[in-house]
Amino acid sequence: MIAFFFQHLRSAPLGAGIIATLLVSSLLLTPHAQAHEIRxxxxxLTQIGADEAAVLVNDDDFVADQDSTYFEASLRQPQIDGRFLGLDLGTNCISQLTSANLSGEALIEISLLSCGDGGLQQIDILGLDRxxxxxxxxxxxxxxSExxxxxxxxxxxxxxxxxxxxLPAYLLVGFEHLVLGYDHILFVLMLLYLVTRPRQIFWVVTSFTLAHSLTLALSALGFVIVAQRPIEAAIAGSIVLLAYETLSDRQSLSHRFPALVAFSFGLIHGLGFAGALSEIxxxxxxxxGALLLFNVGIELGQxxxxxxxxxxxxLLRKALGTRVSMGSRQVLRALP
Structure with a gap:
């Protein structure tokens, strides 16, 4: 299949060549990267009583102050390119690390925060700016209350x-997950490349939205539980399949029923969204409410x-000065 892409790179017009270049890049990168890298x-932070604070520290020399405010702090930082980020928690409280462990591809550090009678007022994530x-x-x-x-x-x-x-935090997380997720962006681009008319664009995008919203909700609420490794592989596979379809002139199922294809693969992408949400x-x-905000953020990003x-x-259509339809397939193929 890679040979098929490179063959079309040499012979395709500029527009299709651009698409093919993006697709080959994503295909070559897929085995070396997870479908959802940026998390x-x-x-x-969970407020606890003085007795719970003493149990958390598990130190005979620790004396809990009944008038102090205590928090159990759990900081989870992901790996990126096989490395942890080196993040630290800074607050206006006295912090005491109680445990650290690896869970999947994340480092989780548990600390006790002793905030005195002033309470927790300031939180800093040191190193996040890097x-x-x-x-x-x-x-x-x-x-x-939360x-x-x-x-x-x-x-x-x-x-x-x-x-x-x-702005609500889960809304922003959903938005950023979509706009920073190259896999979903490439998939949407491939869908737009398959269609030619505004009505088709509407139904393709709507079908994808309905499908991933459905499986996101079912998985996030615990009705559907699926391992993420197969889902990430399936998402990558959906991109590769549409890549092949966009560069093929035969009237396949994707060309004849793009909304159905968008809905089918949208079910898989929704499980990918749920995997990202499950980590937080x-x-x-x-x-x-949080699930709704996360999903709305995804839709806004889309x-x-x-x-x-x-x-x-x-803009390309206007620059061409020709009467080609609005679909990306027609516009890009009209490029010299």
Whole structure:
């Protein structure tokens, strides 16, 4: 199949050559990269009582102050290119590391935060500014209330005393997962390359959206449990298959029923989204709300990608000065 791509690279017009180059690159990179490489760090802060703090430390010399505020802090940092990021937690509290372990492809460090009577006011993810990822922060208080925040590589500090409104964290995580996930972007590009009319574009994008929203919800809520390795391989396979289809002139199932193909593969991509979400989890008191925000973030990211592609196609179509349809297949093939 790789030979097929290179053959078309030499003989295809410029537009198809551009697509083929992207596809060959993704095909060659797939065996060496996971389908979802960029995942956020995750900090879970759970307020605990003085007695629980003493148990967590498990040190006879530790004396808990009944008037102090304590948090159990769990910092999960992923591997990128086989290396951990070297992130550290900084707060206004006294921190004591109690354990560290490897779980899958992540390093999880558990610490006790002793915040005195002033409480937890400031959170810093040290070293985050050297990365391309964000950190999702989930805070659970003694009364059971939960709050979620997003710390970015551009703004690595979180001031909990501030009352300024921020965009919901799960919305931003979903958005970034889509726009930074080359696998989903390539798949959407391939879908757009197969269709030629606005109505087809609408149904293809809608079918993909409905399908991945369905399996994302079923998996995130525990109704469907699937290992991620096969899902990641299937996602890569869906890109390779559509790559072959876009460079083929035969009227295959993908050309005749693109919406059906988009829906079928969308079910698999939704399980991939759920795998990313499972690494940070859903808050217990607002699981449905957080899931909805994550999915809306994905849809917003997808809309941004589709609009950007269609805008580029519109400019190319205008530059050609010919009456070609809006589909990327027709526009790109009209290039010299």
């Amino acid at each position: 956020p760090a995750y900090l879970k 990365t391309m990822i964000d950190a999702l922060v989930s805070i659970t208080r003694l009364d059971g 709050s979620n925040h997003l710390i970015t590589a551009q703004e690595t500090s979180l001031d909990l005393s501030s009352t300024a409104a921020t 989890g859903l808050p217990e008191d607002s699981r449905l 809309i941004v990608i589709v609009i950007a592609v269609l805008a580029l196609l519109f």
